[in-house]
Each structure stands twice: as structure tokens, then as C-alpha cells.
Amino acid sequence: MTDPAPLRRPHHDGSALYVADPAPRPGQRVTVRVRVPHASGVTEVHLRQVTDGEPEFRPATRVASDDLESWWEAEVVCHNPVTGYRFVLSGETSGYQWLNGTGVHDRDVPDAADFRLVTHDPPPDWALDAVVYQVYPDRFARSAAAPPVTQVAPDWAIPAGWDDPVTAEPHLAGRQLFGGDLDGIAEHLDHLERLGVTTLYLTPFFPAGSSHRYDAATFDAVDPVLGGDEALRRLVRAAHERGLRVLGDLTTNHTGDRHEWFVAAQTDPAAPERDRYLYDETGDYVSWLGVPSLPKIDHESTSVAERLFDAPDATVRRWLAGPDGLDGWRVDVANMTGRWGAQDVNHEVARRMRRAVQETRADGLLIAEHCHDHSRDVDGDGWHGVMNYSGFTRPLWTWLRHPARPRASSARR
Structure with missing residues (x-):
């Protein structure tokens, strides 16, 4: 039997579906998206990025929804050569959760596994x-x-x-x-x-x-x-x-x-x-x-x-x-x-x-x-x-x- 748990988990990765520009220029604002199944209980999403070593938060906007899930968008500002970011998820039934590169966590976690955008020259x-x-x-x-x-x-x-x-x-x-x-x-x-x-x-x-x-x-x-x-x-x-x-x-x-x-x-x-x-x-x-x-x-x-x-x-x-x-x-x-x-x-x-x-x-x-x-x-x-x-x-x-x-x-x- 297939484990239904993944169907309830919000998701983000570095593919074109989730990141508008994987090779941004310094100073560029990049739209990133997160997919949130309704079964997760999440009703609010914020983006957390680290700028000059300090976390900052901005709200994400719900841009699409159907019977199964919603899509949310926010912007990462590439102020530093490497910018780490994650999503903060909340809802009445889910409480606060953090989504980074290793998945969804019920507590705040170190930045090592955050998603990253890099402004150095991309591969050919x-x-x-x-x-x-x-x-x-x-x-x-x-x-x-x-x-x-x-x-x-x-x-x-x-x-x-x-x-x-x-x-x-x-x-x-x-x-x-x-x-x-x-x-x-x-x-x-x-x-x-x-x-x-x-x-x-x-x-x-x-x-x-x-x-x-x-x-x-x-x-x-x-x-x-x-x-x-x-x-x-x-x-x-x-x-x-x-x-x-x-x-x-x-x-x-x-x-x-x-x-x-x-x-x-x-x-x-x-x-x-x-x-x-x-x-x-x-x-x-x-x-x-x-x-x-x-x-x-x-x-x-x-x-x-x-x-x-x-x-x-x-x-x-x-x-x-x-x-x-x-x-x-x-x-x-x-x-x-x-x-x-x-x-x-x-x-x-x-x-x-x-x-x-x-x-x-x-x-x-x-x-x-x-x-x-x-x-x-x-x-x-x-x-x-x-x-x-x-x-x-x-x-x-x-x-x-x-x-x-x-x-x-x-x-x-």
C-alpha cells in the first residue's frame, strides 16, 4: 500500500516549476513557489531568507488553488552572492512548521539545509x-x-x-x-x-x-x-x-x-x-x-x-x-x-x-x-x-x- 503521508507534505525544489530563475544576477528578485496540499492543514505561508547573515521574513501570496492543493509565491532578493531561504508554514491544525531542503520540520532548524540561490556565473x-x-x-x-x-x-x-x-x-x-x-x-x-x-x-x-x-x-x-x-x-x-x-x-x-x-x-x-x-x-x-x-x-x-x-x-x-x-x-x-x-x-x-x-x-x-x-x-x-x-x-x-x-x-x- 502506498504511504499517503507524502501527499500531505508541502514541497519545493530547484526545478523550473518552483524557481523562476535558477541563475540570477546580483540584486535580482527571484519568484519562488511552494506547493501546499490542503491535507497539510497549512493556511498561511511566509518566506524566510538570510540577508547579510540576518533572517528576514515576507509573506507569500496564494496564486492558484484546486480541490487538492494550493500554490504560493514569494520573492527572494539576491542581495548576497549566496542567499539561503526556507518557508514558514502555519495553520490552525498544523501549527508552525519549517520547510527546507530536507523536508518539513516541526521546529526551527539550522540554516545548513536551506534552499539556496547563487549569483555567481552559472555552468555553461x-x-x-x-x-x-x-x-x-x-x-x-x-x-x-x-x-x-x-x-x-x-x-x-x-x-x-x-x-x-x-x-x-x-x-x-x-x-x-x-x-x-x-x-x-x-x-x-x-x-x-x-x-x-x-x-x-x-x-x-x-x-x-x-x-x-x-x-x-x-x-x-x-x-x-x-x-x-x-x-x-x-x-x-x-x-x-x-x-x-x-x-x-x-x-x-x-x-x-x-x-x-x-x-x-x-x-x-x-x-x-x-x-x-x-x-x-x-x-x-x-x-x-x-x-x-x-x-x-x-x-x-x-x-x-x-x-x-x-x-x-x-x-x-x-x-x-x-x-x-x-x-x-x-x-x-x-x-x-x-x-x-x-x-x-x-x-x-x-x-x-x-x-x-x-x-x-x-x-x-x-x-x-x-x-x-x-x-x-x-x-x-x-x-x-x-x-x-x-x-x-x-x-x-x-x-x-x-x-x-x-x-x-x-x-x-
């Missing part, structure tokens, strides 16, 4: 309805002209036949090399278009010590195993000719232990690259989650900012530049970038990277991987958005594996 229009397809280059397709894997395999690799099974051994999985390349992806763009794909997201393409390449050995070249720099240009050019966009994948949190910066830092304690990494109280380098092959970048280093974001040939800018440049970046473990112990410059990193993207490609997109609650990290002036694991992936997993959900086998019976 093309990204709003993009259909994104993630490609792991080693295992997507081998081009017709690709040499045998055994001829191009680096010293770390275990060459595999294209039809070999993928190993489940954790210590071997990243070393198994099937030899997919960027020209192979370009030769299968017809397939992606038939699927309805509008944006291609490539996992890292830099030389590394693994097939996943999240342990980059340099940020200045495309892995020769994938076809090198020219293969990336050919792929992006072919995608752009079809109206497709292409995103790259960058590890701003760490490099690999084969990275030229790290090799220099370990070889010579006086090397200028040494300050690009973090070190603990014993003098040992810090690594991502304790994985020794992934030394963690120190984003308080001015030379890191210069090499990754600020210089004309910085990594972020170089691969976006020109007609055959990428259309944006996805940032690996962005939630941990610039954070270690007492250090937290994550928002500064996001803003620097956003500036580098926008100055190089006005319609470039910047997406952050965020593995849990991203609400404190997305104020609109840094990452355009996040890979929403907590808001989509994990709820979907929970729904799929819920014990009350029929399994395929029982459904067939």
Missing part, C-alpha cells in the same frame, strides 16, 4: 542537459592500426589479449593492460552517438604506472600507449565535428610516485619541486589514504598554483586551449584536494581552477568528484557541480538492494 548551457558517457581508454576500443600490446607495454604492465577476462586480483588489476587507445575511441563515435551521448568523459590520459592512470607521471604529455598528444587532438577534433564535448580527468589531489615533480623532490631535498608535496612530522611524504604510490600535493605551494592553474601553459589551461582543446575537466577526489590536517585551501583551489578554465575556455565545465556531503563545497564560485554520489548513486544503490524490493527471479515467477 550545454552542460545542463548533457548526456555524459565515461570512457576508461585502456578497455574501450583498440584502433585498427594499434600495434600489439606487447610492443608498447611499459615496464609496469601485464599485457592482456583483448578478450581476456579482467582480473579480480587487487594487486594486478591496475597493471593489466589491454591496449585500448584514443584513436579507438574516435573510431567508435558513431556507437556513442547512437546511444544519445552528447559528452565524452575520459578517465586520465597522462603517462602513469597503471592502466587507470590516476597516478600520473607527468601532466605535460598524453601517454604514448594511448597514441600521444596528436591522438588526443584527433579525438577531440572528431568529437567536435559531431557536436560532441570532451572532458578530461585531472588528479589535483596527488600525483603518482613516478611523476617528474616527485622524482626530483625525492632525489634532491633542495629541489624546487620538493615544496609541491606534503610531509608529516617525521619528514615522510604524505600519500592519498596511505597509498605510497600516490603522494599528496601541497596546495599552499605557490609553484603548484603556477604549474597547475596560473601560468599561460599551466596544466589546466594547456589542454583546454585551441579549437581541439578539451571542453572542461572532471577533478578526481576533489573533496580531498587542498585538505590535510589543519590545512584547508579546498575552496581556494576550486576558485583558481574555475578562473583558469573560464579564462581559457569561456564555456568550459568544471566538475568535482565528491564522495559524500558536498553542500559546504559548492557555493557557485568554484566547482560548477559535483559527481553526486551522496545525492544519487548511494540512494539508488540502497533502493536497488532494499530487502522489500522484488528480485528479478521472484518477479519472473
Whole structure:
């Protein structure tokens, strides 16, 4: 039996049905709406917004009603770059209630989950309805002209036949090399278009010590195993000719232990690259989650900012530049970038990277991987958005594996 409770709950969200302009300008007044079922007992609605840190209230107006529900409107004044708001609901039978992003509450609650309007520049229009397809280059397709894997395999690799099974051994999985390349992806763009794909997201393409390449050995070249720099240009050019966009994948949190910066830092304690990494109280380098092959970048280093974001040939800018440049970046473990112990410059990193993207490609997109609650990290002036694991992936997993959900086998019976 369907739970009738949701039918009695007032509702508001960020969709066009409820927010007149999701990307307002500073100072703009934005009409917002809330749907109030009659069964909720609510007969009066106020908007509460926070301006310069202080709450203010204004009455909402009932603008439509039928046998089941009423619609109410009020205006949010976007005086600050980020404006939080919620609705205050009242009625003889309902009492006072507060509606924010987590639902209806019988008491006043902290502002953290309030709805928000942001006046910073919005994401590019093309990204709003993009259909994104993630490609792991080693295992997507081998081009017709690709040499045998055994001829191009680096010293770390275990060459595999294209039809070999993928190993489940954790210590071997990243070393198994099937030899997919960027020209192979370009030769299968017809397939992606038939699927309805509008944006291609490539996992890292830099030389590394693994097939996943999240342990980059340099940020200045495309892995020769994938076809090198020219293969990336050919792929992006072919995608752009079809109206497709292409995103790259960058590890701003760490490099690999084969990275030229790290090799220099370990070889010579006086090397200028040494300050690009973090070190603990014993003098040992810090690594991502304790994985020794992934030394963690120190984003308080001015030379890191210069090499990754600020210089004309910085990594972020170089691969976006020109007609055959990428259309944006996805940032690996962005939630941990610039954070270690007492250090937290994550928002500064996001803003620097956003500036580098926008100055190089006005319609470039910047997406952050965020593995849990991203609400404190997305104020609109840094990452355009996040890979929403907590808001989509994990709820979907929970729904799929819920014990009350029929399994395929029982459904067939």
C-alpha cells in the first residue's frame, strides 16, 4: 500500500516549476513557489531568507488553488552572492512548521539545509542537459592500426589479449593492460552517438604506472600507449565535428610516485619541486589514504598554483586551449584536494581552477568528484557541480538492494 503521508507534505525544489530563475544576477528578485496540499492543514505561508547573515521574513501570496492543493509565491532578493531561504508554514491544525531542503520540520532548524540561490556565473548551457558517457581508454576500443600490446607495454604492465577476462586480483588489476587507445575511441563515435551521448568523459590520459592512470607521471604529455598528444587532438577534433564535448580527468589531489615533480623532490631535498608535496612530522611524504604510490600535493605551494592553474601553459589551461582543446575537466577526489590536517585551501583551489578554465575556455565545465556531503563545497564560485554520489548513486544503490524490493527471479515467477 502506498504511504499517503507524502501527499500531505508541502514541497519545493530547484526545478523550473518552483524557481523562476535558477541563475540570477546580483540584486535580482527571484519568484519562488511552494506547493501546499490542503491535507497539510497549512493556511498561511511566509518566506524566510538570510540577508547579510540576518533572517528576514515576507509573506507569500496564494496564486492558484484546486480541490487538492494550493500554490504560493514569494520573492527572494539576491542581495548576497549566496542567499539561503526556507518557508514558514502555519495553520490552525498544523501549527508552525519549517520547510527546507530536507523536508518539513516541526521546529526551527539550522540554516545548513536551506534552499539556496547563487549569483555567481552559472555552468555553461550545454552542460545542463548533457548526456555524459565515461570512457576508461585502456578497455574501450583498440584502433585498427594499434600495434600489439606487447610492443608498447611499459615496464609496469601485464599485457592482456583483448578478450581476456579482467582480473579480480587487487594487486594486478591496475597493471593489466589491454591496449585500448584514443584513436579507438574516435573510431567508435558513431556507437556513442547512437546511444544519445552528447559528452565524452575520459578517465586520465597522462603517462602513469597503471592502466587507470590516476597516478600520473607527468601532466605535460598524453601517454604514448594511448597514441600521444596528436591522438588526443584527433579525438577531440572528431568529437567536435559531431557536436560532441570532451572532458578530461585531472588528479589535483596527488600525483603518482613516478611523476617528474616527485622524482626530483625525492632525489634532491633542495629541489624546487620538493615544496609541491606534503610531509608529516617525521619528514615522510604524505600519500592519498596511505597509498605510497600516490603522494599528496601541497596546495599552499605557490609553484603548484603556477604549474597547475596560473601560468599561460599551466596544466589546466594547456589542454583546454585551441579549437581541439578539451571542453572542461572532471577533478578526481576533489573533496580531498587542498585538505590535510589543519590545512584547508579546498575552496581556494576550486576558485583558481574555475578562473583558469573560464579564462581559457569561456564555456568550459568544471566538475568535482565528491564522495559524500558536498553542500559546504559548492557555493557557485568554484566547482560548477559535483559527481553526486551522496545525492544519487548511494540512494539508488540502497533502493536497488532494499530487502522489500522484488528480485528479478521472484518477479519472473
